[in-house]
Amino acid sequence: MKLRDPCLSSEGAEVILATSSDEKYPPENIIDGNSETFWTTTGMFPQEFIISFHKCIRFSKLTILCYLVQTIRIEKSLSMDPVDFEKCVEKDLHYSEGELQTEEFSFPDCQATYLRFIIKSGFDHFVSVHRVMVDGMAEDM
Amino acid sequence: MAKLAAKCLMAGDPAVGKSALAQMFCNDGSHFQKNYTLTTGVEMLVKNVAIPETNSIVELFIFDSAGKELFSEVLEKLWEHPNVLCVVYDVTSEQSFNNCAKWLEKLRAQALGINLPGVLVGNKTDLIGRRVVEQKQAQEWAQNHGLEYCETSVKEMENFEAPFHILANSFHRLYQEKRGETAKQK
Numbered sequence: 001m002k003l004r005d006p007c008l009s010s011e012g013a014e015v016i017l018a019t020s021s022d023e024k025y026p027p028e029n030i031i032d033g034n035s036e037t038f039w040t041t042t043g044m045f046p047q048e049f050i051i052s053f054h055k056c057i058r059f060s061k062l063t064i065l066c067y068l069v070q071t072i073r074i075e076k077s078l079s080m081d082p083v084d085f086e087k088c089v090e091k092d093l094h095y096s097e098g099e100l101q102t103e104e105f106s107f108p109d110c111q112a113t114y115l116r117f118i119i120k121s122g123f124d125h126f127v128s129v130h131r132v133m134v135d136g137m138a139e140d141m
Numbered sequence: 142m143a144k145l146a147a148k149c150l151m152a153g154d155p156a157v158g159k160s161a162l163a164q165m166f167c168n169d170g171s172h173f174q175k176n177y178t179l180t181t182g183v184e185m186l187v188k189n190v191a192i193p194e195t196n197s198i199v200e201l202f203i204f205d206s207a208g209k210e211l212f213s214e215v216l217e218k219l220w221e222h223p224n225v226l227c228v229v230y231d232v233t234s235e236q237s238f239n240n241c242a243k244w245l246e247k248l249r250a251q252a253l254g255i256n257l258p259g260v261l262v263g264n265k266t267d268l269i270g271r272r273v274v275e276q277k278q279a280q281e282w283a284q285n286h287g288l289e290y291c292e293t294s295v296k297e298m299e300n301f302e303a304p305f306h307i308l309a310n311s312f313h314r315l316y317q318e319k320r321g322e323t324a325k326q327k
Contacts, residue, residue, distance in 0.1 A: 022143035025320070040320060043146030043312075044202065045222050067326055100326050124255060125224055126316060128323045 006057045007115075007134040008033050015039075016082060016114075018049040030129050035065050035100070038128040041119065048118045050082055051132065056113050059136025062105045064117070068127040069093050069101060071120040076112035085116050095123050100130060111139070142196035147312045149201050149305070150220055150251070152244040153229035154237040155208035158264040160184065161295045162229060163205040166305050170298050180207045183219045190309035199309035203227075213247075220251045225308040226259035230279075232292070233271040238263075238279065245286060258311035260289045260304045267294040 007013050009031045018027035020042040027049055029037035041047040056078065064072070071092050075085035088110065093101050119127060151159050160180050165173060167186040186203045204223075206216055226248045230237040241261060249257060261283040263274065276292060283290035289307045293300045 020144075020146075022320075024143070036324075038323065040323065042143055042316065043200070043224060044148050067323055098326070121222060124319065125312075126319050126323075 004137075005033075005133050006053055006059075006136055006138055007031055007051060007132050011138075012054050014052045014054065016050050016052045019047045025128070030132055033131070035130045038067070038130040040128045041122070041126050043125065045122060046118055046120050047127075048116060049129070050114055050116045052082065052114050053112070053138070056111055056139040057134065057136050058109065058111050058139050059134045060107060060109060061135040062107065062115075063131075063133040063135075064101075064103050064105075065130040065133075066093075066101050066103070066128060067130070068095075068123045069119055069129075070095075070122050070127075072103075073118040073120060074105065075116040075118070076110065077114040077116070078111055079113065082114045082116075085114070090120075110136075143198075143316070145197065145199045145313060145316055147199055147201055147224040147309070148222060149203045149225045149227055149308055150223045150248050151203060151205050151227045151229065152248055153208055153262075154231070154234070154240050154244075155179070157208065157229045157231040157234070157237050158293075158295050159208065159229045160205050162262065162264060162293065162301055162304070163203050165295050165298065165301045167203070170301065173296055173298070179209065180205060182207055182212055182215045188305070190305060192310060192313045195313070197313060199312055201225075201305060201309060203305075217251075220248070223248065223251050223257060225312050226257050226288075227262060227304055227308060228259065228288070229262045229264055230274070231265050232263045232274045232279075233265055233268050235273050238274045238282075241282070242286075245288075256315065258289075258308060258315060259287070260291060260307050261286075262304045263290075263292040264295060266292050266299065267297045
C-alpha cells in the first residue's frame with residue numbers, strides 16, 4: 001500500500017465527467033498536481049465533475065483548491081461503475097477575493113472508487129477548481 | 142474552443158413582444174406568431190450563438206418571462222442565478238418604457254454584486270406613426286443603466302437577432318476577462 005495522494009493522474013486517477021468544456025482549461029488540470037492550472041466552469045449552475053480512482057481508496061481527509069465557489073456538495077461511490085453516489089458533505093464556502101479557497105474536509109475512514117463534486121452556485125458567473133488532494137491510500141481489491 | 146452556457150432572463154410589460162422576439166430568434170425568423178398568447182410563468186428556449194473570430198459557442202437558455210404582475214412570485218424562483226438580461230419595451234407605449242426601471246431592478250436583485258450584461262430592446266419600430274418613445278431618449282436611459290441598446294421590429298423580421306448576439310458576445314468577453322483574472326490567483 002502506498003501513502004501517496006491517489007488523486008493524481010500520475011497515480012491512475014481520471015476525471016471521467018465534467019459539465020463544462022474549454023480546451024484551454026481541461027478537467028485533467030484538477031488532478032495534475034499543479035495548483036496553477038485549473039478547470040473552469042463556463043456558465044450556468046449547477047456544475048459537476050467526477051473523479052475515478054479505478055480502484056478502491058481509503059482516505060480520511062480531502063482538500064479542494066478552488067476559486068469563487070459558493071456551495072459545494074461532495075459525494076462518493078464504492079461501485080465499480082459511477083452509480084449509487086452517497087452524500088459525504090455539503091458546504092457553503094467563504095468568499096475570498098484575490099486568493100484561492102482552500103477547503104479541508106475530514107472523513108473518518110472513508111472508502112471510495114469515485115468522487116463526485118457538485119458545484120451548486122458560485123460568487124460569480126464562473127468558478128474554477130485547481131486541485132483536489134486526498135490523504136489516503138489504495139486498498140488491495 | 143469553449144462552450145459557454147448563459148441563462149438569459151427576458152422581462153418587460155405584457156404584450157411588448159418578448160415571446161415573439163424569443164421565438165423568432167430561436168426559429169431563425171421562419172415564423173412570426175400573429176396571435177397573442179399570454180405567457181404564464183416562464184417559457185424556456187435554447188439556442189447556440191457562435192462568437193465571431195473564435196471557435197467558441199454560447200448556448201443561450203432564454204427564460205421568456207410573463208409580463209403580468211400576477212406571475213411575479215413564480216418568477217422570483219425561476220429567475221435564480223441569471224447570467225445575462227434582456228429588457229423589452231414597446232416604442233409605441235410610454236408606460237412600457239417607464240416600467241423598464243422596475244423590471245431591471247427586479248432582475249438585478251437576483252444576482253447582487255455580480256456584473257450582469259444586459260440589453261434594452263425597443264420593439265415594434267414598424268408602427269412608425271404611433272411611436273412615442275424616441276430612440277435617443279431610450280438609448281440614453283440604457284447607457285445610464287449600464288445596458289446596451291437596440292431596436293427591433295419582430296413583425297418585419299428586422300434586427301431580431303441583434304439583442305441575443307450582443308448578450309452572447311458580452312458574456313463571452315466577461316468569460317475571457319474572468320479567466321485572465323483567475324490565472325493570476327495563487
